[in-house]
Amino acid sequence: MEADSESSMRGPRPLGVVIKLGTSSIVDEKSHEPLLSILTLIVETAVKLRKDGHRVIIVSSGAIGVGLRRMDVEKRPKHLSKLQALAAIGQCRLMSLWDSLFNHLRQPIAQILLTRNDIADRSRYLNAQRTINELLDMGVIPIVNENDTLAVSEIKFGDNDTLSAVTAAMVHADLLFLMTDVDCLYDKNPRTNPDAQPIEVVEDISSLVADVSTAGSSLGTGGMSTKIVAARLATSAGVTTVITKSSNPGNIVNIVKYIQSSRSPGSPSKSGSDSEEGDTPEIMSSSTSSLKKPAIPLHTRFLPSPHPVRDRYFWILHGLRPHGTLFIDTGCYKALLNKAGLLPVGVVDVEGTFHQQEAVRICVVDKKHPGQQPQEVGRCLTNYSSAEVSRIKGKHTSEIPGLLGYMDSEYVAQRESISFFSGFHGGGVSRPVTPVGSGVNLAGMVTPKRRGAGTPAQEERRLEAEDKELEDEGLVMRGKKEEGQQVRFVEEVKIVGEEGK
Ligand SMILES: Nc1ncnc2c1ncn2[C@@H]1O[C@H](COP(=O)(O)OP(=O)(O)O)[C@@H](O)[C@H]1O
């Protein structure tokens, strides 16, 4: 999301800003009437940001909510085809509402409707990216929603929080605002807990502890938990993510100015940190720090990852639905971190049914600790199907032609088709695994159970032999292995109450 060149000559660098509005910000929860005052203020805010040179995208929920009002349906139906019909009715009214409001300020807008399939197809993903960028170049504000009418569960984002994070990452936005009906993220649901404490800066989402298990408004699909998932996705792609209240959209301008001032050259910076955020004197950057005297409106700000995962690597991780799992050993993982491709010799096991060039999870099995759950560290596109990998796993490349009768590639996955989650790039990984009850963490990572590990002694012998094989193949970083050193994993996000959801 490139800045307007003219504006960048004038002042601080303009930013790419994505504003996501939940249903609770668009229609009244009970009457389903559009919240015209909020929508008008959003329009004024977006136009103001545009005038300041920023590139603005709105991700707008509300199609179903507006459809409910249009058809005088009291309660959100459960039946999918009814919901899809209401979304079809509501979407055009929603857009006509946005268009008429923006039209008062002569601001052109455009409608973009996406499904997960559009993102999963690389050429459609790139086309969506190009079209949105073209619109932004033309000074238009794209208004994005999920194409609910077409999206069945397999191809659904399911909530617009995730869609907004994917959109923000796709266009390399600087900021994602998740506008909702609460001021910020609290340590528990403020609707039911008057003593809930605000969380203002989240420097490291992995160490966030908050109870987001309870549902939000009756119309919103996500609640707070999908906002945390979205924040995790967006910050991993380098996008600062803000949760704030939609009823005061002027906050957006203040927060943008605040963040811009903290980014501008000469502003005080935290020594030893390469993060661009959190270096202003007013805010203490700790995962749950509180502002004593807020200089800006109450909001929660998630700081971007210092190692952002972007473009094709982001797409491999979050654009594609994984079809299976490759379990690899720690020696192989080390080799991958050292920029090697994934050879069959490092594959311990395979699960699921997948074809060539489909996405699969990469899970590391620490054979020295057989009781430990394998940890998903990334994803890749495979050169071989699940049936083929089952036959060549643990074998030397030279054996592939004998085993398969052909050899499409020496690698199960090329290095450029392997992507690690932010925090799994080596070097910075330092915390032990904290298993999450459901086995599913907030980035949709799973910690699947592995079949048939041998006894500890067998595993130990196999590991040693394997390490030797890897060393023989030059895949282990020679001379870097310290006594007792082992691969350790980044802690998963602890979301109290997420278990069993
Ligand atoms: N820890 C928490 N902090 C803040 N809000 C929470 C928390 N846990 C649950 N919530 C609920 O999440 C709601 C926002 O989600 P939702 O209604 O889905 O919003 P939207 O429609 O804007 O996406 C809030 O109204 C609040 O009741």
Ligand SMILES: N[C@@H](CCC(=O)OP(=O)(O)O)C(=O)O
């Ligand atoms: N695409 C749906 C919105 C789904 C959704 O995520 O809603 P919300 O949780 O209110 O942001 C619609 O337009 O009604």
